[in-house]
Amino acid sequence: MKKTNILDVVSRKLSPFILLFGIYLVTFGHISPGGGFQGGVALASGLLLILLAQGPAVLVQYFPLGRIAKAEVAGYGLFLLAGLAGFLLGAGFLSPLFPPPGTIFILNIVIGAKVGAGITLICWYLFHEMEEQE
Amino acid sequence: MVEILLLVHLVLAILVLSIRSLFTAVILMAIFSLFSAVLFFVLHAPDVALTEAAVGAGVSTFLYIWIVKHTQKEPE
Numbered sequence: 001m002k003k004t005n006i007l008d009v010v011s012r013k014l015s016p017f018i019l020l021f022g023i024y025l026v027t028f029g030h031i032s033p034g035g036g037f038q039g040g041v042a043l044a045s046g047l048l049l050i051l052l053a054q055g056p057a058v059l060v061q062y063f064p065l066g067r068i069a070k071a072e073v074a075g076y077g078l079f080l081l082a083g084l085a086g087f088l089l090g091a092g093f094l095s096p097l098f099p100p101p102g103t104i105f106i107l108n109i110v111i112g113a114k115v116g117a118g119i120t121l122i123c124w125y126l127f128h129e130m131e132e133q134e
Numbered sequence: 135m136v137e138i139l140l141l142v143h144l145v146l147a148i149l150v151l152s153i154r155s156l157f158t159a160v161i162l163m164a165i166f167s168l169f170s171a172v173l174f175f176v177l178h179a180p181d182v183a184l185t186e187a188a189v190g191a192g193v194s195t196f197l198y199i200w201i202v203k204h205t206q207k208e209p210e
Contacts, residue, residue: 025184033180038188045192052196119193126200 003053011053018046026112030104036111043116048123056127065124068117075114082106139173156202164195 025039051059082103086095096103146166150159167190174183 034184035181038181038184041185041188041193045188045196048193048196052199123193123196123200126197 007053011049015046015049018049019043022046022112022116026108027105029108029112030101036108037115039108040112040115041119043112044119044123047116047120051120051124051127056124059124063120065121068120068124071113072117072121075110075112075117078110079107079114082110135176136173139169139176142169143173156206157199160195160198160202163198164191167191167194 022039022042022045025034025042026036027039029035029039047059047063050062083094086097087093089097091097094103094107098106143166146162146169150162150166153159153162167186170190171183171187174180174186
């Protein structure tokens with residue numbers, strides 16, 4: 001399928017704004033609607049726009065696959081750590097350790113990294129599998 | 135407002151099921167998710183609307199387009 005100039009230019013201009021909106025959703029999740037999951041999915045859809053319209057080489061150039069995988073693992077580990085920290089300090093699992101926005105803010109950022117990296121990796125490996133079969 | 139949105143949902147669902155071209159059906163499904171997001175927003179659930187817009191119109195459309203592209207026969 002031939003790629004047109006319109007698709008090329010629009011995807012190149014639109015994807016940074018989608019990524020910025022995803023970061024906004026993650027960081028302002030405790031004030032306005034949004035949060036870790038929604039912001040993470042917005043981040044992932046920005047990366048998938050690059051992958052679908054620009055090709056895998058451009059995505060790998062700006063966001064190396066190893067770093068995306070590390071972000072996912074770090075998200076999982078930090079969430080577990082933040083949960084167990086409250087457990088070890090005598091309060092319950094995931095109990096708030098910091099004054100009000102603190103814990104929710106940290107958990108939102110961790111969940112955003114985890115969800116965004118996870119969905120990007122799922123779609124990446126599907127893409128890769130399909131490309132190899134041809 | 136809600137009734138109009140539900141009518142749009144009905145029309146879009148019938149179109150998705152009855153249309154011949156698979157690509158058009160996938161794009162109509164994305165529009166369907168977008169209208170669902172508007173419906174959730176009207177019903178005072180902005181969180182659900184954001185999730186629906188991101189997952190329904192973004193990621194699942196990616197997956198469906200990819201699958202349709204790789205399972206359809208090339209026209210000769």
